[in-house]
Amino acid sequence: MAAYGIDGVIMRTIGRRLATIVIAATMILLLGVASPATALDDGGAIDAAYQRLGGSAGRLGQPLDAGWCGLKDNGCVRHYQGGSVHWSSASGAHAAWGGIETRWAGLGREDGRLGYPLEEEQCGRAGSGCVQEFQGGSLYWTPSYGAVPVWGAIRATWGSMGWETGRLGYPTEGERCARAGNGCVQDFSNGTVYWSPDYGAHPVFAAFLSRWGTLGWEWGSLGYPTSDERCGLRGSGCLQEFTGGTLYWSPSTGAHPVGGGIGSYWSRYGWENGPFGYPTSGESCSGPCTQDFWGGRITWDPSAPMSYTLWDWNPLVAVSKRLPLSPQSYVPPSLVGIGSQQMRSDAASALQRMIDDAASAGISITLVSGYRSYDEQVSLYSSYAAQYGQAYADTVSARPGYSEHQSGLAMDIGNPDAACALQSCFESTPAGSYAAANAWRYGFIIRYPGGYQDITGYSYEPWHLRYIGPDAAAQMRSWGAPTLEQYFTLAAAPGY
16 A cells, blocks of 8 residues: 655645635536625524434434525525535425425525525435425426426415316426417427416316417407316216307217307207207307307398208207297108198107007097198298187297207197097097106107296196107106206297
8 A cells, every 4th residue: 555644644635625615616517506695694594494304314414514594585505515505484494305406406595586485305206206396386296297387376286176186187397378368388298288367277188289279379359268068968078168158078079169149049059968969069150150069050140130050850849938849930850641631740740650659559539730830830830819819828838949849849639529628628538548658768758747837938738739759758758857848948938
């Protein structure tokens, strides 16, 4: 072994100290800290935190400086091999290290929006993530996305949804502002949260996010979201409201916007619950504006009244004193003869099956009145009004253009001996009893049940059958919805 002598020992010692000073200076430069302002004067809080975290044997390792004060709010700091400990009277003394400290430094440390740390990094989160809380928000770190800040209203909304274990998952990048109307946005692993001064913060997910994007995000016709997504609609559908309209989604139709005059008209018919169902397209305005729905098309023309066209297969047309046929001179498709009457072919086939099955059970059902044209309804209503007065006529007969018989989907039935014909006592006759118990099996309902005149606007008519299809009839029965108004969630229509 070589002998150094006293001079060699001294030189070696000086060299080590110089190396330590150089390393410390280099670390301080890399960490981006300012030159010391005043000597460390934190009442021993930083050293206490350092010892609490294991001292030199802990994650922080050896100190790199003596620490100093003069930071924001008279705060202090000391740097170590593995991180730093910051102190202020408001936040106490807490350490930061690793990827979270690096991102915090990039955001201005205590001078930035996050301010001072309020605790040490907490790990063991979902997906091997970590979090550290600061005065102005949080920094979340994951192996996939690194350290990302979350603050303000977006953080509050995210927290209300369960933080990283909720539907949104982890933040994937920081908040981005300078959006339309001074708004901000932040992306998460499973969705995006948008904030605006007028409407607050709301998450947008999956199909809604994609469809909204095709319409120009918040710069487009829909503008910012004004509500969270709401699901549990008919057919497992969802909706989300925006400043310029509403996006509706269902598994079978996808996501489409509805708003303006067409949306208002659609709402009169019960939104997605009504005969039109969910939208299947957006609004198209090459000439008159039109929009397609599951059950038909709605048209808006500034020079004409709002109108609709139901698809030929759809038997769910809503006709009431407040919802006329469109046009009012409407003629149904596929009219066929059934006995001495006419009906739409689908309704006629179903009714014939019911009549045949009733006959097999020894019950005869006769047909009294089926399809009536607009002109026929003019004549019938006028005769009632002339004989009984308009007020009474409106309880037993529909005005032209407002009659279910004109839809081709209604039939008045009777008994061969005409017992209780077109009277409430018809319910206790063989034909009336059979219809009340079994009509739903064939897709028919008693359209004007007893006790609901304040909803339908008509007196009890146990003889008036209306075809809506077997699925809807069975659903009305299982739901306990006695009228179409209640089934479609339409407004009551006691008068015109």
